[in-house]
Amino acid sequence: MGYDPANPMADRITDIGPPHYEQFFPPVVKNNYGKWLYHEILQPGVLMHKAENGDECYTVRIGAARLISIELIREMCDVADIHCDGYLRWTTRNNVEFMVDSKAKVQPLLDDLKSRGNRMPVGGTGASVSNCVHTQGWVHCHTPATDASGVVKAVMDELFDYFTSHKLPAQVRLALACCLNMCGAVHASDIAILGVHRKPPMIDHDAITGLCELPLAISACPLGAVKPATAKNSAGEDVKSVKVNAERCMFCGNCYTMCPAMPLADPDGDGIAILVGGKVSNSRTMPSFSKLVIPFLPNTPPRWPETVAAVKNILETYANDARKYERVGEWAARIGWEKFFEKTGIPFTIKSIDDYRLAYDTWRTTTQFKFTSHIK
Ligand code: HEM
Numbered sequence: 001m002g003y004d005p006a007n008p009m010a011d012r013i014t015d016i017g018p019p020h021y022e023q024f025f026p027p028v029v030k031n032n033y034g035k036w037l038y039h040e041i042l043q044p045g046v047l048m049h050k051a052e053n054g055d056e057c058y059t060v061r062i063g064a065a066r067l068i069s070i071e072l073i074r075e076m077c078d079v080a081d082i083h084c085d086g087y088l089r090w091t092t093r094n095n096v097e098f099m100v101d102s103k104a105k106v107q108p109l110l111d112d113l114k115s116r117g118n119r120m121p122v123g124g125t126g127a128s129v130s131n132c133v134h135t136q137g138w139v140h141c142h143t144p145a146t147d148a149s150g151v152v153k154a155v156m157d158e159l160f161d162y163f164t165s166h167k168l169p170a171q172v173r174l175a176l177a178c179c180l181n182m183c184g185a186v187h188a189s190d191i192a193i194l195g196v197h198r199k200p201p202m203i204d205h206d207a208i209t210g211l212c213e214l215p216l217a218i219s220a221c222p223l224g225a226v227k228p229a230t231a232k233n234s235a236g237e238d239v240k241s242v243k244v245n246a247e248r249c250m251f252c253g254n255c256y257t258m259c260p261a262m263p264l265a266d267p268d269g270d271g272i273a274i275l276v277g278g279k280v281s282n283s284r285t286m287p288s289f290s291k292l293v294i295p296f297l298p299n300t301p302p303r304w305p306e307t308v309a310a311v312k313n314i315l316e317t318y319a320n321d322a323r324k325y326e327r328v329g330e331w332a333a334r335i336g337w338e339k340f341f342e343k344t345g346i347p348f349t350i351k352s353i354d355d356y357r358l359a360y361d362t363w364r365t366t367t368q369f370k371f372t373s374h375i376k
């Protein structure tokens with residue numbers, strides 16, 4: 001029955017959860033589930049998994065923009081229909097994978113993908129720069145300090161060669177979040193791009209009393225910068241509001257998330273910070289958080305040249321200097337962060353010195369350090 005607005009609960013289906021993934025397994029995956037022996041990367045973007053019974057599953061990984069139209073999804077379905085019996089999958093980094101059950105089917109699939117221009121670029125495996133995990137930006141969120149899709153497109157254009165090859169010491173994970181809610185993976189990625197504000201919130205005294213739960217706005221602040229206050233609205237009346245101690249505010253935007261009358265976005269104030277050295281795997285060393293190395297780059301749509309250049313510089317300095325298997329953070333830790341700043345030529349600023357609560361542990365409590373040439 002069609003939805004009846006006069007009787008919204010009639011025929012309502014709820015709590016059915018996602019469909020079971022097994023019904024979408026290609027036969028070769030279903031038959032060999034839990035029985036894989038080993039895998040090989042045959043070339044950038046192409047994997048082979050060997051099963052106990054000798055079966056082989058060939059996987060071709062393509063980049064995707066994450067934000068894609070139904071038309072492009074249908075085109076991907078066409079590719080899956082032609083080559084893969086209608087099966088395909090998305091990865092945890094929003095790449096798309098086509099699987100076939102014999103080697104003979106790989107080349108026709110690659111040729112087909114190639115014929116579709118760069119809409120379906122093959123790569124993202126091994127020691128590459130795979131897709132950049134990213135967020136909503138100006139396409140859909142109300143708290144961003146930068147855009148997501150635009151910056152990611154500009155960065156991936158410049159690093160495209162690293163997506164389609166295996167020439168890095170280890171995989172390099174890029175992530176972008178458009179505000180420091182950090183939806184996604186910026187806090188644990190090799191190179192992270194993060195939208196930041198630099199001005200305290202404005203307060204709309206006309207709207208705030210009715211629009212916001214004031215205690216929520218006050219308790220949202222990590223620094224106690226928001227206090228209850230009586231203020232005058234534009235009609236000259238006393239209203240319940242808040243005041244912000246700008247000296248204490250670090251522009252996180254948390255109060256705006258709680259209270260729509262405290263907006264802080266600003267075209268000149270807002271921009272991008274770069275963090276590096278995070279990882280989530282336990283290989284060799286523990287997972288780690290990424291660390292702030294560039295406090296601010298301007299928002300320069302549509303191509304963000306400063307951000308693109310900064311990411312490329314870090315990536316290529318790492319690529320030339322790190323040892324095989326070393327992730328960006330492992331490299332920086334081995335050579336010392338002072339050497340990271342020297343080799344990348346990034347000016348070290350006071351903004352990289354932690355001053356929040358547990359900051360003490362991030363300072364240097366040893367005489368072990370290296371002299372560097374880049375600080376005059
Ligand atoms: C035997 C168990 C597991 C295997 C074999 C496995 C394997 C993988 C593989 C192959 C990838 C893709 C790596 C790439 O992008 O190249 C991946 C990504 C990931 N896995 Fe697992 N995984 C396992 C368990 C888990 C568990 C238990 C969690 C979470 C509790 C987890 C969280 C993740 C996350 C967050 C990613 C994305 C990381 C990234 O793309 O940077 N995995 N995993």
Ligand code: HEM
Binds near residue numbers: 185188281
């Ligand atoms: C102190 C706070 C946090 C800690 C300690 C933390 C820690 C971690 C760790 C260790 C991982 C890797 C998980 C794995 O591989 O199994 C991870 C991944 C992730 N975190 Fe956080 N996280 C924090 C805050 C957040 C916040 C605030 C968000 C979003 C609003 C977030 C979203 C995610 C997402 C989406 C991933 C998966 C990334 C991927 O698929 O590659 N985390 N986090």
Ligand code: SF4
Binds near residue numbers: 177178180
């Ligand atoms: S990171 Fe911030 S601005 Fe971006 S989608 Fe998440 S909450 Fe919105």
Ligand code: SF4
Binds near residue numbers: 225248252254255
């Ligand atoms: S922006 Fe953040 S630090 Fe500034 S007042 Fe709001 S919650 Fe506090």
